[in-house]
Amino acid sequence: MNVRRSLLGLTFCTCYLASHLTNKYVLSVLKFTYPTLFQGSDVLIWLPASALFVGIIYAGSKALSRLAVPVFFILHNVAEVLTCGYQKCVWKEKTSLSKICSALFLLAAAGCLPFQDSQFDPDGYFWALIHIFCVGSYKILRKSRKPTVLSDIDQQYLNYIFSMVLLAFASHPTG
Template sequence: MCLRRSLAGLTFCACFLASYLMNKYVLSVLKFTYPTLFQGWQTLIGGLLLHVSWKLGWVEINSNSRSDVLMWLPASVLFVGIIYAGSRALSRLTIPVFLTLHNVAEVIIYGYQKCFRKEKTSPAKTCSAFLLLAAAGCLPFNDSQFDPDGYFWAIIHFFCVGAYKIRQKSQKPSVLSEIDQQYLNYIFSVVLLAFASHPTGDLSSVLEFPFLYFYRFHSSCCASGFLGFFLMLSTVKLQSTTAPGQCAAWIFFAKVITAGLSILLFDMILTRATVGCLLLGGLGEALLVFSEQKGS
């Protein structure tokens, strides 16, 4: 059982690392900044692979009830906001900065639980929320590669992530499994992003993309689609086989190795102030992991 959990954690870390690095490569190095098309492609591949897996009996999908689908629809809208804003932000921000800002979603969840649900929280979780917020709040003033558009989309991204997780938790116990939810997210995302590709100008602008007919671009986009699907599956597997505290620890470890390796692979100017903000955010997430393991 321990070996099985470790294998699930290591698989998740590998998928997380590969998915983030590949997306960053396509968005920043190749500069394919057409989020409706890029995210539409990824969700299309994910939806098709999930559908094939269902037909082959590898996964179980039970989302035939119209009422369940309609109840989940607001969460699917938030999911589109997550991937669209995340794509826009990641194309302009470095991975360590993006992940630090992404963690503010945990502060939103903490605030909701504290103010609206009146839940009791441990001092470690409270301290974690303040450190995560402080790290993200200080970054814009100490980031030598500051990009206002990148931070703007990162704010929308973490608000959508926080709202999505709150919506997900508020519907438990739910008849929709994690796979059911993701299947509906894929379907809704493909439809919405396909319709949005023309009004946003992505459909017409993509014809001017310099690498449109290059094998390197095609292979990278295919890899990003498959890696996104495997990341989703490995995340579901990790959550189902490990306790919340252990799951949080694996996610934290994946973020650390991804952020560290990205510094070596992509251009990032590190100053003492920037490093201090990133370390502060890391400390905040480490405290969050500690509080989860204590079961608070």
């Protein structure tokens, strides 16, 4: 037991030292002098998308725990109907007839699904609706903010960090 604690402490110290040495290398040798104030403004602009990402994770997990996997996937794909409708109605983009028909068939299939589901769970469908809204809104927001300073990897990194922190703090009160 004592050796295990010592090994854990040594691992922590090694990681702590390695992170500081890496930080020093990036700041000194690589001359990384981009002010963090300006980095933060881009991060703040991306926070609504990160909040939607957390909604995708949380609502999707709740819905998936209550619905069958095929039902969840059918409902998950309805988010494409939201993005297609937004592109057509708000952005006035030309949308092919086949894409519109596909979206309408998908919407009709998802609309009929609760009536044919032998294991119907209203809470599962409620969480699926929230999940659909979050996925669709995230896709719309991501397309509308394409010319951004943050790369796709930076956006995903921020999403993961934001979701990890928010879900860690929310895990205890929400069960």
